[in-house]
Amino acid sequence: MAVAHLKDIVKRYGTTLALDNVDLEIGEGEILGLMGPNGSGKTTLIYALVGLIAIDAGEVQVFGKDQQANLVEIKRRIGLVTQDITVFEDLTARENLEFFGGIYGLKGAELKSRVAQTLELVGLEDQADKVPAKFSGGMKRRLNIACALTHGPEFLIMDEPTVGIDPQSRNHILETVRELNRQGTTILYTTHYIEEVQAVASRVVIVDEGRVIAQGTIDELVGKIQHEEKIMLEVAQPSEELLEKLRRIDGVKQVEQQGKVIKIISQAKAGNLDRALSVAREAGGLLSVNAEKPSLEDVFLTLTGKRLRDGGEKK
Ligand SMILES: Nc1ncnc2c1ncn2[C@@H]1O[C@H](COP(=O)(O)OP(=O)(O)OP(=O)(O)O)[C@@H](O)[C@H]1O
């Protein structure tokens, strides 16, 4: 079942077409990675999904229900981690969570125990009684995430939750995301970092200029682009015969010898690396292998013509 379905969403800001007929489903139990260059519409898509902005056309369903008619119930079951940090600087970590939990109607012993669990989940239990003004960037990010979790949402939406933090906090956040997903939370994870998508996402959506331009598993997306693969074989005795055999492999475009190293440029077809290896092994004396496969970064670059971090990062 789909936890959310955006149907042909259009959103304009003045003359800017921020969402251009976006159609997207988020399946129950998945971690969907949402990627796109700066200004491509990711935050706008999230705001449309949770009903924070009015859309110009289209329809949003969440938990199988019409969003507009069920806004209060839907918001109660969603957690939103905002791109900009939205914690109270003058309240302690615990007080921040008590405040956000309270908004969702938690109180008394239940609120206390949910706050304690959430602090532990994000690794801030030792900092509970400190104010975020004293926190590192990573700790603030973790508190920002915790604020969206106290009420135990079924569907968690994270808008660039790891911008500007240290690797240790990043790993902690990624582990938290995986743990929440194991416990059954559906997650929409927006990021500029391809490594994060590769680490947590079961499926990826790429948006550009307000449109969904590709979606699928990482393997499906990589398979979509006709990319060249570079294979470097180091052999003990390179021979003209071996070079000829390699050239005859279907999809191989170029074979070059540089000393003991043979450079092969091939279409990224499944199996060509294996074929080249077995040909080289037959000829005897295969010393080393180095292959560069297209990555999600190549997919992104091929589809959007932009590097993911174009325009730098937001603080
Ligand atoms: N409140 C607003 N008023 C006017 N234009 C806006 C507003 N919010 C967003 N936009 C424009 O809509 C487009 C999409 O912006 P959005 O913030 O959704 O992109 P994004 O993918 O989240 O970018 P980033 O990676 O920088 O967070 C951009 O052209 C942006 O300038």
Ligand SMILES: [Mg+2]
């Ligand atoms: Mg954004």
